Amino acid sequence: MKIGYKSAWLLLLIAVAVAFAFIFIPVYLVQPFAPQTERALAISYFLKTWSPIVTPLLAVGVIGLVVVAWKNSKRWYSKVPLVLPIFLSFVFAWFAQQNHFEWMFNPLTSSDFAKASEVDYVKDDEMVLAVKINGDAVAYPVSLMAYHHIAQDVVGGTPITATY
Amino acid sequence: MVWQSVVNGQNLKFRLAGINNQNFIMRDEETGSWWQQISGQAIQGPLKGSELVSVETDELTFGTWKRENPNGRVLRPDAKISIENYDPNWEPQVAKMRVTTTAQLDTTLEPRTIVVGVTVDGKSKAYPFTAIEKQAPILDTVGTTPIVVVLAEDGKSVRAFSRMVDGRKLEFLKKPDTNEIVDAETASVWDFTGRAVSGELAGKQLTKITVLKDYWFDWKTYNPETQLYSLGSR
Numbered sequence: 001m002k003i004g005y006k007s008a009w010l011l012l013l014i015a016v017a018v019a020f021a022f023i024f025i026p027v028y029l030v031q032p033f034a035p036q037t038e039r040a041l042a043i044s045y046f047l048k049t050w051s052p053i054v055t056p057l058l059a060v061g062v063i064g065l066v067v068v069a070w071k072n073s074k075r076w077y078s079k080v081p082l083v084l085p086i087f088l089s090f091v092f093a094w095f096a097q098q099n100h101f102e103w104m105f106n107p108l109t110s111s112d113f114a115k116a117s118e119v120d121y122v123k124d125d126e127m128v129l130a131v132k133i134n135g136d137a138v139a140y141p142v143s144l145m146a147y148h149h150i151a152q153d154v155v156g157g158t159p160i161t162a163t164y
Numbered sequence: 165m166v167w168q169s170v171v172n173g174q175n176l177k178f179r180l181a182g183i184n185n186q187n188f189i190m191r192d193e194e195t196g197s198w199w200q201q202i203s204g205q206a207i208q209g210p211l212k213g214s215e216l217v218s219v220e221t222d223e224l225t226f227g228t229w230k231r232e233n234p235n236g237r238v239l240r241p242d243a244k245i246s247i248e249n250y251d252p253n254w255e256p257q258v259a260k261m262r263v264t265t266t267a268q269l270d271t272t273l274e275p276r277t278i279v280v281g282v283t284v285d286g287k288s289k290a291y292p293f294t295a296i297e298k299q300a301p302i303l304d305t306v307g308t309t310p311i312v313v314v315l316a317e318d319g320k321s322v323r324a325f326s327r328m329v330d331g332r333k334l335e336f337l338k339k340p341d342t343n344e345i346v347d348a349e350t351a352s353v354w355d356f357t358g359r360a361v362s363g364e365l366a367g368k369q370l371t372k373i374t375v376l377k378d379y380w381f382d383w384k385t386y387n388p389e390t391q392l393y394s395l396g397s398r
Contacts, residue, residue: 026182030182030183030184030189031183032183032186033186035185036183036184036185041184041189041198041207041208042208044182045198045208045209048181049196049209099179099180099181101180101181101182101183101188102179102180105180106242106244106245106249107179107180108242109242109244110240110242110243110244111239112239112240113237113238113239113240114237114238114240115235115236115237115238116229116230116233116234116235116236116237116238117230117234119226119230119238121240121241122226122238123226124225124226124227124230124318125225125226125227125318125320126225126226127223127224127225127226127320127321128223128224128225128226128229128238129166129221129222129223130221130222130223130224130229130233130236131166131219131220131221131222132220132233132236133219136237137229137232137233137235137236137237138236138237138238138239139226139229139230139233139236139237139238139239140238140239141226141238141239141250142223143250143251144239144241144242144250146251147245147249147250147251148242149180149188149201150178150179150180150190151239152169152177152178153239155219158168158219159168159169159170159175160166160167160168160169160219161166161167161168161169161176161178161190161216162166162221163165163166163167163178163188163190163201164165
């Protein structure tokens with residue numbers, strides 16, 4: 001089967017639209033100031049799980065189609081717009097590998113602790129999230145937790161996940 | 165909330181992954197499942213239906229915690245993160261943010277009212293923080309368990325305990341001009357850790373009930389059957 005210039009463009013548009021849907025739908029459904037339904041979460045989970053694989057495959061397909069369309073176009077100005085689907089499909093493939101929620105709230109990269117008596121970065125009237133297991137008492141300052149949201153630790157031998 | 169990280173013998177690494185009605189979702193890197201922060205339940209993915217085991221936790225002022233745990237350790241700020249991100253005054257800003265929820269909110273409380281939530285015997289109840297400020301110690305019964313909600317001297321830290329000691333139900337009242345509470349049965353004095361420090365019951369320890377400080381709408385979203393303590397009920 002031979003793919004002509006126009007058919008290649010049609011397939012390019014479909015590929016870019018599918019990649020866009022894989023990226024945009026979960027971002028739209030799982031946005032902070034909108035209510036989420038069970039179904040919206042299930043759809044988002046499916047798309048988020050598959051987008052890191054699907055979008056790079058679509059980007060490869062886009063390159064193939066662009067090569068075809070390039071060969072089948074006779075004029076230079078019908079070649080130029082072919083840059084756009086390549087660009088978009090690469091942006092979507094890149095975004096699929098990102099965790100955009102962590103752009104705003106960076107994960108905790110360190111796990112350093114200070115002795116209670118030596119702490120100068122928390123005031124006495126600031127809140128802490130406290131855990132005590134087998135005599136191992138740990139405080140996670142709320143000012144840190146409200147930013148990172150997650151801190152993982154081993155307290156008194158038990159691996160724990162503190163969340164806020 | 166604090167959770168044990170191990171599920172089915174596997175130690176899970178959690179990352180922030182999304183938001184569900186203004187409560188965040190974490191994703192574990194081992195199975196890719198999504199977990200709800202407030203409930204510890206896996207809501208999507210291979211582990212869907214699993215529940216994390218909760219770890220007893222307190223939300224206290226640093227001063228009160230330090231007094232109780234002078235040898236404890238405190239998480240340090242991440243050196244790679246700009247210090248401005250650790251804004252101790254984030255609360256008034258968040259308080260102004262919009263509220264979206266699928267919960268049926270009643271009109272008795274503003275959605276962003278701070279409440280202290282407890283779950284005992286599968287029954288949930290929320291205590292507006294202002295009620296605790298005015299009335300602590302609050303004596304109540306949740307499910308079939310008589311409980312007491314107490315406020316520390318710092319005016320911010322809240323704890324709850326079962327009022328059953330050796331099969332006996334205790335009634336507590338505030339000792340005038342102090343922050344300690346006394347029980348009406350033996351006049352023993354109890355401190356904020358739930359330990360009797362003097363009197364007939366000296367040395368006895370009340371059983372702690374984990375409390376969660378939360379916004380009313382968030383608590384109601386994830387505890388739809390919750391009761392609400394009303395200020396006028398005493």
